[in-house]
Amino acid sequence: MAQKKPENLSFEEAINELGQIVTDMEQGELSLEQSLKQFERGIGLANASAQKLDNAQQKVSMLMSNDLNAELTPMDDQE
Numbered sequence: 001m002a003q004k005k006p007e008n009l010s011f012e013e014a015i016n017e018l019g020q021i022v023t024d025m026e027q028g029e030l031s032l033e034q035s036l037k038q039f040e041r042g043i044g045l046a047n048a049s050a051q052k053l054d055n056a057q058q059k060v061s062m063l064m065s066n067d068l069n070a071e072l073t074p075m076d077d078q079e
Contacts, residue, residue: 003041006048014052024047 006014021042030037 006041006044007051008050009045011049011052014045014049018042018049021045 004013010015021038024030025038030038
């Protein structure tokens, strides 16, 4: 079964999978190649989760400011 892309997972699914990857890597039983693949997957999961958190933070900010028509923008563009 093919893995879902990190951006297609819910926040909770991504965090759970990331936790499993950490556990697997800490056990030290993976080959170097497997470890690198898991590390790459973990980075993707972490980045997708961070983006979901950024979006949630923007939504909360919009709700708190009562600007329900404000458009979501990537947090990186605000710097």
